[in-house]
Amino acid sequence: MTGWFDENLVSILNGFAIGSLLFILAVGLSIVFGMMDVLNLAHGAFFLTGSYLAVSFVAGGSWGGYVTALGIAALVGLLAGGALSGMTEPLARRPILDQALLTLGISLIVAEVLSIAYGNDVLSVPPPPGLTGSVSVAGNAYPVYRLMLIVVGLLLALVVWLVVEKTSVGALVRASVADRDMVSALGIDNRKVKFAVLGIGSMLATVAGVLAAPVYGARPGLDKTILILALVVVVIGGLGSVRGALIGALLIGQVESLGRALVPEIASFILFGTLALVLVVRPRGLFGSRKLAHG
Amino acid sequence: MSAPLLSLSGISRHFGALKAVDDVSIDVPTGARHALIGPNGAGKSTLFRLVTGSMPVSSGTVTLGGSDITRLPEFRRARRGISQTLQHSSLFLSQTVQQNVLLAAQRQYGTRHAIVPREQAAARERARALLADVGLEGRAGTPVSALSHGERRQLEVAVALACQPRLLLLDEPAAGMSPAESARLVELLKSLPESVTVVIVEHDLEVVFALATSVTVLHLGRVLLTGSPDEVRASAAVQEAYLGTGRGSLFLDMAEPAHLEVS
Amino acid sequence: MSLPVGTPATPAAIASTTPPRTAERRTGRLLRVALPLVVLVVLAAVPLFVAPFGTSTLSRILIFALFAVSLDLLVGVTGLPSLGHAAYFGVGAYAAGLVAIHWTAEGVVPVLVAAAAGAVAAGATGWLAVRSGGVYFLMLTLAIGELVHQLAQSLASVTGGSNGLYGIPTVRIGGTPLTLPGYVYWFVLAVTGLGYLGLHLVASSPFGGVLRGIRDNEPRMRSLGYSPFRYKFAAFVIAGGFAGLAGGLFAAQVRLVTPSEAGFTTSALVLLAVILGGAGSLWGPILGAAVVVLVRDALGPDLDGHGPLLLGIVFVLAVYVLPRGFAGLRDLLRRRPSPGETP
Numbered sequence: 001m002t003g004w005f006d007e008n009l010v011s012i013l014n015g016f017a018i019g020s021l022l023f024i025l026a027v028g029l030s031i032v033f034g035m036m037d038v039l040n041l042a043h044g045a046f047f048l049t050g051s052y053l054a055v056s057f058v059a060g061g062s063w064g065g066y067v068t069a070l071g072i073a074a075l076v077g078l079l080a081g082g083a084l085s086g087m088t089e090p091l092a093r094r095p096i097l098d099q100a101l102l103t104l105g106i107s108l109i110v111a112e113v114l115s116i117a118y119g120n121d122v123l124s125v126p127p128p129p130g131l132t133g134s135v136s137v138a139g140n141a142y143p144v145y146r147l148m149l150i151v152v153g154l155l156l157a158l159v160v161w162l163v164v165e166k167t168s169v170g171a172l173v174r175a176s177v178a179d180r181d182m183v184s185a186l187g188i189d190n191r192k193v194k195f196a197v198l199g200i201g202s203m204l205a206t207v208a209g210v211l212a213a214p215v216y217g218a219r220p221g222l223d224k225t226i227l228i229l230a231l232v233v234v235v236i237g238g239l240g241s242v243r244g245a246l247i248g249a250l251l252i253g254q255v256e257s258l259g260r261a262l263v264p265e266i267a268s269f270i271l272f273g274t275l276a277l278v279l280v281v282r283p284r285g286l287f288g289s290r291k292l293a294h295g
Numbered sequence: 296m297s298a299p300l301l302s303l304s305g306i307s308r309h310f311g312a313l314k315a316v317d318d319v320s321i322d323v324p325t326g327a328r329h330a331l332i333g334p335n336g337a338g339k340s341t342l343f344r345l346v347t348g349s350m351p352v353s354s355g356t357v358t359l360g361g362s363d364i365t366r367l368p369e370f371r372r373a374r375r376g377i378s379q380t381l382q383h384s385s386l387f388l389s390q391t392v393q394q395n396v397l398l399a400a401q402r403q404y405g406t407r408h409a410i411v412p413r414e415q416a417a418a419r420e421r422a423r424a425l426l427a428d429v430g431l432e433g434r435a436g437t438p439v440s441a442l443s444h445g446e447r448r449q450l451e452v453a454v455a456l457a458c459q460p461r462l463l464l465l466d467e468p469a470a471g472m473s474p475a476e477s478a479r480l481v482e483l484l485k486s487l488p489e490s491v492t493v494v495i496v497e498h499d500l501e502v503v504f505a506l507a508t509s510v511t512v513l514h515l516g517r518v519l520l521t522g523s524p525d526e527v528r529a530s531a532a533v534q535e536a537y538l539g540t541g542r543g544s545l546f547l548d549m550a551e552p553a554h555l556e557v558s
Numbered sequence: 559m560s561l562p563v564g565t566p567a568t569p570a571a572i573a574s575t576t577p578p579r580t581a582e583r584r585t586g587r588l589l590r591v592a593l594p595l596v597v598l599v600v601l602a603a604v605p606l607f608v609a610p611f612g613t614s615t616l617s618r619i620l621i622f623a624l625f626a627v628s629l630d631l632l633v634g635v636t637g638l639p640s641l642g643h644a645a646y647f648g649v650g651a652y653a654a655g656l657v658a659i660h661w662t663a664e665g666v667v668p669v670l671v672a673a674a675a676g677a678v679a680a681g682a683t684g685w686l687a688v689r690s691g692g693v694y695f696l697m698l699t700l701a702i703g704e705l706v707h708q709l710a711q712s713l714a715s716v717t718g719g720s721n722g723l724y725g726i727p728t729v730r731i732g733g734t735p736l737t738l739p740g741y742v743y744w745f746v747l748a749v750t751g752l753g754y755l756g757l758h759l760v761a762s763s764p765f766g767g768v769l770r771g772i773r774d775n776e777p778r779m780r781s782l783g784y785s786p787f788r789y790k791f792a793a794f795v796i797a798g799g800f801a802g803l804a805g806g807l808f809a810a811q812v813r814l815v816t817p818s819e820a821g822f823t824t825s826a827l828v829l830l831a832v833i834l835g836g837a838g839s840l841w842g843p844i845l846g847a848a849v850v851v852l853v854r855d856a857l858g859p860d861l862d863g864h865g866p867l868l869l870g871i872v873f874v875l876a877v878y879v880l881p882r883g884f885a886g887l888r889d890l891l892r893r894r895p896s897p898g899e900t901p
Contacts, residue, residue, distance in 0.1 A: 410796075
């Protein structure tokens with residue numbers, strides 16, 4: 001057992017790194033849907049935008065470039081989410097599908113614009129100075145940057161959890177996930193909340209894109225892969241649940257990483273199998289409680 | 296007296312601390328015309344949903360024709376002959392009147408699984424007859440969205456009858472109908488054969504007492520009284536329940552001459 | 559059980575039995591039979607007048623149209639918006655390609671195997687999505703589609719990986735390869751025509767009626783004694799089968815299958831074709847498919863291969879401007895002349 005553990009330690013650590021990234025992505029997706037009924041299929045495209053911003057600004061591999069990329073990505077995400085909230089406003093009374101289709105169209109546009117601007121090659125991004133090497137973890141060499149990613153991811157998870165569970169803003173979020181009419185019942189402008197929630201959710205996506213760039217690089221198609229993984233996490237965890245997003249992200253991170261390392265040809269089957277298994281036992285996901293609106 | 300078709304034995308439905316239906320036991324014999332009355336919030340509609348299976352019971356058993364159906368899903372109960380009209384019209388809005396009835400009627404015929412078009416002559420003929428019975432024969436090709444409120448209620452009844460029910464549950468079928476329309480409804484329900492057992496929730500006591508052979512009064516989720524229409528009318532407890540909730544006017548209706556004529 | 563006839567119809571009911579517009583109905587029925595025949599004849603004559611590039615584009619439109627109509631059975635008729643329908647198109651395309659390479663390229667064999675493979679794949683995965691319903695259906699179909707896409711990429715020994723499955727031989731009829739594009743086109747036209755007819759029959763059958771009932775009011779269907787899960791699952795499998803059929807034709811016509819055939823962009827574009835054409839009308843998505851293929855394949859090269867950019871813009875506009883697609887436009891035109899009708 002310990003032998004197996006040693007052999008696959010790198011994969012397990014990778015799984016944690018993927019898991020932290022997925023959590024940052026999925027929590028935005030999950031809360032946006034839980035609160036606002038908007039299924040944002042452009043989430044993956046926002047992530048990829050962050051990755052390409054990292055390509056542009058971290059070219060020399062300096063901390064200045066890295067921090068600039070993070071800042072600009074955060075700003076771009078906030079603005080994109082805000083714009084999206086404005087665009088979905090006329091569709092608020094229409095079925096959920098229409099809003100999903102709008103974000104689907106937007107994701108096609110963003111992905112194509114990025115491919116026009118950056119080409120179709122796989123672009124790599126160096127980690128910032130000081131985080132480029134590897135350290136020895138129980139006898140295995142492991143990249144420092146990925147360790148940092150795990151730490152940052154867990155810290156962000158902690159921050160999000162504290163905000164949602166312990167603050168008054170978080171109480172509003174939880175209340176409106178549980179009961180959709182809560183926001184307007186409290187006399188709060190629904191559109192402002194939507195703007196803020198979508199803005200912050202999208203910001204998490206673009207920032208995750210920058211954070212992930214030194215690991216995954218930037219390439220066409222990455223947006224879809226990431227979106228699907230985040231959706232699987234949300235489905236497994238339960239829509240609107242922060243705890244579910246965390247558990248789901250850690251689970252899927254391990255399934256992805258260990259699956260691809262041990263049985264690369266059928267890793268997709270294993271991912272689907274995990275999804276199916278969870279849904280057979282818990283049709284609304286691990287922590288999903290509210291009966292979903294249909295349509 | 297024949298064995299009960301529908302037998303509710305100690306059924307309850309709780310929502311947290313609220314007991315919407317609390318330990319209700321009712322036996323409805325085959326061929327009965329049984330009315331459920333009671334003030335708003337007495338749990339009548341919830342009780343219906345427990346019988347049809349669209350809501351699970353918290354405790355108790357539901358028996359239909361001698362077999363326990365408490366654990367059966369809604370569609371299986373429907374196949375055993377439970378049919379209903381709902382308090383709020385529940386129809387297929389984008390489809391025509393005839394298609395609505397056909398969807399209910401075709402389940403009785405072998406054609407419902409056909410994945411190629413069928414003439415469905417038998418089901419169509421039945422749908423036509425039912426539409427004539429409820430007074431919608433001229434509206435077969437009209438989309439439901441174009442019907443008036445009263446016409447939709449009539450269509451509800453036709454859809455419910457098209458299932459060829461053993462047990463027909465009617466939740467305020469006459470609500471929103473004109474006097475002429477509800478008179479026609481009473482005639483139609485009276486003309487149903489003995490093989491169809493009817494349980495009706497209705498605020499219009501004129502309709503209730505014109506039809507019912509037995510009446511159960513529900514109050515705050517509990518059975519206040521089950522008895523013949525005369526017994527119910529004479530009961531002081533029933534009077535109190537209505538007066539106590541400020542719904543005295545409902546019972547005052549009964550003193551009106553029009554009503555007495557009916558009884 | 560027979561019910562006695564009720565009291566005579568009310569005057570209002572009689573008044574509304576205005577003379578049934580039999581003449582109008584007869585011309586309507588004539589049009590419904592004659593129009594498809596005319597379209598079929600015109601389409602069959604195309605290779606005689608149009609250059610090979612035109613016929614091969616038209617073949618792709620026909621294939622994509624069959625694919626779109628199969629999705630419409632789910633989206634428009636049953637009310638199940640799938641974001642991963644390309645999975646079954648891709649499965650069908652790979653199945654037909656593999657059969658043609660390793661076994662026989664004889665006419666309908668690969669194509670029928672493709673349809674069966676699409677149906678089996680839909681059956682194996684669809685139960686999960688259908689069981690969930692609501693927004694979970696959107697997310698699960700999307701996930702299933704992308705997983706099939708990744709599978710196509712990772713099973714390189716079978717599928718050729720990201721290079722695609724190439725070397726698919728030309729379709730044969732009675733042992734003779736169909737070398738001219740015109741013959742391939744006729745083959746495609748015949749199979750898509752039959753496929754479309756099949757979908758049309760399913761949609762107008764009693765089974766199709768039940769699907770529409772589920773779309774409009776699922777709880778009521780349950781109370782009428784129908785099990786919505788079974789019907790939705792059956793619809794999912796049938797739609798998967800016809801998508802597989804379209805995929806099989808794709809393999810026969812293009813003779814190269816890549817993982818992107820099963821991917822997200824293909825699923826999004828076929829959904830766009832359905833939405834653009836008007837979900838629920840089986841003819842609308844055919845027009846939608848024509849627009850999508852023309853923009854991608856005819857305008858795409860001028861845009862340096864970035865046709866999806868234009869399609870994304872069309873997508874966004876369609877959501878705002880054409881919520882009910884081309885079919886919705888026709889309804890608007892048709893409704894206008896008779897404002898006296900009861901609302």
